[in-house]
Amino acid sequence: MTKIKSVRTRVWNWTGPTVPPTGNFCTNASDALWLKGDAMASFRFHQWLTCEIETEDGTIGIGNAALAPTVVKKAIDDWYAPLVIGEDPFDYAYIWEKMYRRTHAWGRKGIGMTISAIDVAIWDLMGKLVGKPVFKLLGGRTKEKIPVYYSKLYAGPVESMQAEAEEAMKNGYTGYKSRFGYGPKDGMAGMRENLKRVEALREVIGYDNDLMLECYMGWNLDYAKRMLPKLEKYEPRWLEEPVIADDVEGYAELNAMGIVPISGGEHEFSVIGCKDLIDKKAVSVLQYDTNRVGGITAAQKINAIAEAAQIPVIPHAGQMHNYHLTMANTNCPISEYFPVFDVEVGNELFYYIFEGDPEAVDGFLQLDDDKPGLGITISDKHLSNFEIVE
Numbered sequence: 001m002t003k004i005k006s007v008r009t010r011v012w013n014w015t016g017p018t019v020p021p022t023g024n025f026c027t028n029a030s031d032a033l034w035l036k037g038d039a040m041a042s043f044r045f046h047q048w049l050t051c052e053i054e055t056e057d058g059t060i061g062i063g064n065a066a067l068a069p070t071v072v073k074k075a076i077d078d079w080y081a082p083l084v085i086g087e088d089p090f091d092y093a094y095i096w097e098k099m100y101r102r103t104h105a106w107g108r109k110g111i112g113m114t115i116s117a118i119d120v121a122i123w124d125l126m127g128k129l130v131g132k133p134v135f136k137l138l139g140g141r142t143k144e145k146i147p148v149y150y151s152k153l154y155a156g157p158v159e160s161m162q163a164e165a166e167e168a169m170k171n172g173y174t175g176y177k178s179r180f181g182y183g184p185k186d187g188m189a190g191m192r193e194n195l196k197r198v199e200a201l202r203e204v205i206g207y208d209n210d211l212m213l214e215c216y217m218g219w220n221l222d223y224a225k226r227m228l229p230k231l232e233k234y235e236p237r238w239l240e241e242p243v244i245a246d247d248v249e250g251y252a253e254l255n256a257m258g259i260v261p262i263s264g265g266e267h268e269f270s271v272i273g274c275k276d277l278i279d280k281k282a283v284s285v286l287q288y289d290t291n292r293v294g295g296i297t298a299a300q301k302i303n304a305i306a307e308a309a310q311i312p313v314i315p316h317a318g319q320m321h322n323y324h325l326t327m328a329n330t331n332c333p334i335s336e337y338f339p340v341f342d343v344e345v346g347n348e349l350f351y352y353i354f355e356g357d358p359e360a361v362d363g364f365l366q367l368d369d370d371k372p373g374l375g376i377t378i379s380d381k382h383l384s385n386f387e388i389v390e
């Protein structure tokens, strides 16, 4: 048995070129504020955290976190790393509870669930130590390959969104996720702008493909109740994060309307947090992100609860820590896929930090039965575009 010897965290600050967002790029929680200047400022992810856990035999497992990397680094360095050093990585359930309970006073939501970055690294480590891909430790291959939906189509001029969708269709995706650019502050005119873009996308992708619509917490209950009947005829597969994450009652009211399935969960944390969404019938599709919700240990427990309630789980973000869970669970039907693009919002930044993330082909992605762990390495190809803080 080889014990955990060290935990190495690094913050990767992107210093390379970025594509500045234009105009009503994507609604978000800050839209409700009387704001001057860039409402998107709180919304770009141009930093990332890597967390490498090494055992005495030199094996290294890789975890990551996308939200608030500098704060997460401090939480891991000061609080979580000392709790895991000296432990056997295969005691991952004990390690998880130790981290969760020893920081419970402040750690059970948000930054505190940085447990995720460590837990993902431990699962990568375990896979490498037994020579198996992580999905083979979770339930194995439930799909020949994973169907993915193209997730971008931020709001912009109608013509450019249609051109982006036309280009994406060449890759054979059967699902497309678009972002709304307008919300309550934009009034009826904004509603028309939103509907104009949904209609335009349906003209391009037709009705035999899924269309998912993302609000990213930028609407509110009143606005969403008014928009849902107007959206119904476009047959969205789901409406994502229409209200802020704390408004679980609002989620439940919108979902109960039964007009468009409501999805959410990427800003929910822990098994109990996700169970609450399910018990309150707040979502028809649960979308935690494994590197936020509590890692693979928590995510797999949530998958069982969701399956019992027959709520499909389609994790937020096209990253390896989510793909392995989707491969290993029949109740995880498809995966979100962030196409590789120039750094814009930053969802795609991980492509510049890691190697091994699969590329979608003909609307599917594949995981390798013979690649141990998560199947990613830390890349040295883009180091010149990063300032890395140890």
Ligand SMILES: O=C(O)[C@H](O)[C@H](O)[C@@H](O)CO
Residues within 6 Å of the ligand: 026, 151, 179, 214, 216, 240, 266, 316, 317, 336, 345, 347
């Ligand atoms: O569902 C998503 O992909 C997220 O909400 C995105 O990370 C965010 O960029 C909003 O589109």
Ligand SMILES: [Mg+2]
Residues within 6 Å of the ligand: 214, 216, 240, 241, 266, 316
């Ligand atoms: Mg989302």
